[in-house]
Amino acid sequence: MTDTRRGSIQRLDNIAVVVDDFEAAKAFFGELGLELEGEATVAGDSVDRLIGLTGVRSDIAMMRTPDGHARLELTKYHSPSPLAGDPQAPPNVLGAHRVMFAVKDIDDIVERLRPHGAELLGEVVQHENSYRLCYLRGPAGILVALAEQLG
Template sequence: MTIQRMDNVSIVVDDLEAATAFFLELGMELEGEATVEGRSVDRMVGLDDVRADIAMVRTPDGHGRLELTKFHSPTAVGAQPNAPVNTLGIRRIMFAVDDIDDILARLRAHGAELVGEVAQYEDSYRLCYVRGPEGILVALAEQIG
């Protein structure tokens, strides 16, 4: 038997409201919000006394989801802030966009910063990396050819 699909990617954040606003500005849609806690949650994640708020956002095509999670207990542990793209582990999420310049302008209003510059890859794509709230790294790809 094989997997059916990738359901979602979880990103732990400290400011759930800011992270949610950032991804909604990017064009994702809020699917739902909830508080999770209790013995079954504790057993599943291997922590005690978990209480967390989550916001589930999805891509407009309905195929991709992010679960943004704010842990109230136990308190989230820190990672290296603004880790470079060659750091081990999950480093970035890439989204296909129609107009990279428009998206950049809108995300900057939410504190996003361009990591390098917008670059063209052959005659196929314009690409860039953007650092959003809490150092979340997002790549944007605009197909041009």
């Protein structure tokens, strides 16, 4: 179906998450299989006006999925100082977010991410005969879901 409206979504470009340990977050998502596409420091009037804060200076790293179709932007704020959230907030908090990745060999990936601070929220479960799934907590409390298609 083609959207004939002038203003319409073309694609999901990226999802951004704020992190406190920039290097640890890059290592975590690198171990998961995302590729570092690029890094930059952003600051100045246009950034301030864009996000509605004053005196912004932040580092960003764009991480790309191996298929090239999705990106995760990791953002480390130097100023203004980031506001503390609850890194242990459960997945049912209003406004909560999680990122889900399709994977092969979910057990291997969970074990490889543990040295990077990953913790299972519950268990790896099988949904019918179609998927094995789990939720992990990653850097800065980011919720990461993994889905391994069966068969």
